[in-house]
Amino acid sequence: MKIISVLGSTGSIGTQTLDVVRNSEGKLAVYALSANSRADLFEQQIREFRPRIAVMMQEEKALYLKQQVVDLPVKVLVGMEGLLEAATAAEVDTVVTAVSGSIGLEPTLAALNAGKNIALANKETLVAAGELVMQTAERNGCSIIPVDSEHSAVFQCLSGNENAVKKIILTASGGPFRGWSRERLAEVTPVMALKHPNWNMGAKITIDSATMMNKGLEVIEAKFLFGVDYDQIDVLVHPQSIVHSMVEFRDGTVLAQLGIPDMRIPIQYALTYPERWENRLPELSLAGKSLTFEKPDLAAFPFLKFACSCGQTGGTLPAVMNAANEICVHAFLAGRIKYLEMHELVERTCQAHQVLEIKDLDTVLTADRWAREYAASQINLG
Secondary structure, three states: OEEEEEEOOOOHHHHHHHHHHHOOOOOEEEEEEEEOOOHHHHHHHHHHHOOOEEEEOOHHHHHHHHHHOOOOOOEEEEHHHHHHHHHHOOOOOEEEEOOOOHHHHHHHHHHHHOOOEEEEOOOHHHHHHHHHHHHHHHHOOOOEEEOOHHHHHHHHHHOOOHHHEEEEEEEEOOHHHOOOOHHHHOOOOHHHHOOOOOOOOOHHHHHHHHHOHHHHHHHHHHHHHHOOOHHHEEEEEOOOOOEEEEEEEOOOOEEEEEOOOOOHHHHHHHHHOOOOOOOOOOOOOOOOOOOOOEOOOOOOOOHHHHHHHHHHHOOOHHHHHHHHHHHHHHHHHOOOOOHHHHHHHHHHHHHHOOOOOOOOHHHHHHHHHHHHHHHHHHHHHO
């Protein structure tokens, strides 16, 4: 039996992780769960999976939850302190980081320092502090297995041939606005942007997919996960979301990983690696299907190129870009800014930032806080 902590259990990845646990026939067990604010769903999860630790980020909701589960042997904790305890508990083998945003950085580093393996769904952790995280993993002999479908695909294609890689090709669905002009995108609303054609994801990542910022974040993540240079990473738009990514090797061979667009497949693989377990998901059928690929439209979706540029600059700039983007996505969802203004505000924040070398976690957290405050101030000016 493998014992896991799931950070962010009420979100899209978290609920699908628990579905994998549910269907594991007792081979996976939950030690700790965390949630942000959805106390009712969280209570249901606690009653089903019987964790020893339950963490709520909001204190008021934690007090409510504590009263609701008084009949259960669960320790209810609050905030970052609770996340850190859930991530470092001695009984835990693997920590699934499924929280949204850069809040995942601290518990991921703590888990690695405690010798835990990571099933990484929180790409912002590597975007903000990729070198620091990978060094920490190596120093402590821990593995980081990606949960993102694209990085899971690359991980599976590499299979011991890391030193023979010529190019990594990340695929992108193109989101709901593939083929739209910049002018047409000016009219996009949150309701429109939340309708992804292929994937069932949380709100933040769905908006990032609509702007293609998500693919820019994934390029940065791939650089650190697989130890390649930025000029070795390409992006192709693949609307069918069946080829999840590809790897080209020095001899001209290209390997691709294919599957139905269901996140439970890469989640399960991250938790069972190197084994492959059966599941109850539909099989992929290629009969009658066409697979198409095209270059991304960088004029209509400038976030992709901009994110890659920030990654190449390095230092604290990717953390600032990521934090500013989080603020802008939430502002867009709340109707406070328009779709195209997200890129303008993130770029403005990055231009105002004095880039520093990342020496420790505090450097990253300070840059993150500055970016949030600056981006929020720019939104308030509007």
